[in-house]
Amino acid sequence: MNQHVTHSADASTVEQALDSGNYRQAVIDSEGATAVAMQNTLLTPRFYTTDFDALDAVSVDHLRAEWDALLGRMKSDPNKGHFKKTEAWDEIDWDGMEPKLKAEFIDFLISSCTAEFSGCVLYKEMKRRGKNKDICELFSYMSRDEARHAGFINDALREAGIAVNLGFLTKKKKYTYFKPKFIYYATYLSEKIGYARYITIFRHLEAHPEHRFHPIFKWFREWCNDEFSHGEAFALLMKTDPKLTSGVNVWWIKFFLTAVYSTMYVRDHQRPAFHKALGVDPDWYGQEVFRKTSEISKQIFPITLDIDNPRWMKGLKRMQKANADLARHRENGNVLGRIGASTRAALAFVSLYTIPAVPNEVPADTRLEPAY
Numbered sequence: 540m541n542q543h544v545t546h547s548a549d550a551s552t553v554e555q556a557l558d559s560g561n562y563r564q565a566v567i568d569s570e571g572a573t574a575v576a577m578q579n580t581l582l583t584p585r586f587y588t589t590d591f592d593a594l595d596a597v598s599v600d601h602l603r604a605e606w607d608a609l610l611g612r613m614k615s616d617p618n619k620g621h622f623k624k625t626e627a628w629d630e631i632d633w634d635g636m637e638p639k640l641k642a643e644f645i646d647f648l649i650s651s652c653t654a655e656f657s658g659c660v661l662y663k664e665m666k667r668r669g670k671n672k673d674i675c676e677l678f679s680y681m682s683r684d685e686a687r688h689a690g691f692i693n694d695a696l697r698e699a700g701i702a703v704n705l706g707f708l709t710k711k712k713k714y715t716y717f718k719p720k721f722i723y724y725a726t727y728l729s730e731k732i733g734y735a736r737y738i739t740i741f742r743h744l745e746a747h748p749e750h751r752f753h754p755i756f757k758w759f760r761e762w763c764n765d766e767f768s769h770g771e772a773f774a775l776l777m778k779t780d781p782k783l784t785s786g787v788n789v790w791w792i793k794f795f796l797t798a799v800y801s802t803m804y805v806r807d808h809q810r811p812a813f814h815k816a817l818g819v820d821p822d823w824y825g826q827e828v829f830r831k832t833s834e835i836s837k838q839i840f841p842i843t844l845d846i847d848n849p850r851w852m853k854g855l856k857r858m859q860k861a862n863a864d865l866a867r868h869r870e871n872g873n874v875l876g877r878i879g880a881s882t883r884a885a886l887a888f889v890s891l892y893t894i895p896a897v898p899n900e901v902p903a904d905t906r907l908e909p910a911y
């Protein structure tokens with residue numbers, strides 16, 4: 540049954556969302572935006588593929604109670620109909636927006652839309668290929684949610700005369716292969732850090748509404764609750780096999796934590812006008828998001844990063860500076876400069892990675908509620 544709906548917010552399934560009116564409209568894309576979304580650098584959102592058969596073989600039987608509680612909530616679909624414009628959506632004067640802010644904000648929207656859609660594509664593929672009832676059900680709910688999120692961001696972009704051609708991206712963007720365990724670490728973290736990012740902005744703007752320069756931020760609370768549940772699901776998937784969070788894999792976990800945190804820091808520092816308009820200091824914002832994410836990730840990871848170590852902020856700043864230099868040298872075609880800056884970025888990463896981690900006793904009960 541694939542009934543046509545006008546808007547992805549009202550869709551019950553991912554297929555319905557991708558076939559909805561606002562998705563069809565997005566086919567008429569703006570080349571520039573799609574080109575930005577097509578980029579594959581260390582800092583831009585990627586599309587992933589994995590060993591779907593291995594994922595399909597996962598049994599959640601010994602976690603049945605926790606699993607059913609989580610899936611029951613997802614099935615009840617509290618956010619159906621939420622991700623579309625209502626009367627709370629204020630009119631935006633895109634032409635009057637300060638050009639630097641406009642450029643950075645559009646970049647933020649395009650990269651968020653790509654990241655949401657990347658989740659949608661991966662989850663939808665798992666749903667399509669799987670035979671395991673539990674896994675298919677989970678991935679159908681998660682792909683439905685991400686399709687709505689991406690669709691809503693595309694609505695916001697369309698007002699600025701921009702749309703990302705998501706159908707084109709699905710076919711043409713390069714897919715990076717990750718083993719299931721790396722999908723778990725990367726996706727778990729991106730869901731939880733997504734929650735922490737959205738809720739931190741939401742709470743900040745609740746206290747300082749004068750900085751809310753675009754209405755989409757009003758939707759962030761329900762949004763981040765979706766991401767929170769998605770993260771819960773990956774925590775449970777990791778719990779099915781204790782090996783995933785012990786032994787040599789702890790080094791992988793530390794690697795992903797360091798990579799995800801430092802990428803976010805560098806990325807955010809590329810948008811000074813955007814953060815200034817929000818009234819947010821990106822250093823404060825970064826640390827706040829890392830603190831929340833670390834606190835949450837104690838539900839499943841046996842370590843957290845020591846973000847209060849003096850080497851942490853120093854390393855992030857070195858990495859950010861090296862990346863800024865790298866971008867400049869790339870533009871000028873300065874090959875030696877590029878090699879130098881890449882080496883400095885790599886060394887900064889090593890220095891961050893070698894900061895001793897903080898051990899954590901993982902609780903028997905994984906389940907968490909969004910508490911921020």
Ligand SMILES: [Fe+2]
Binds near residue numbers: 655684765766
């Ligand atoms: Fe999402």
Ligand SMILES: [Fe+2]
Binds near residue numbers: 685
């Ligand atoms: Fe998500």
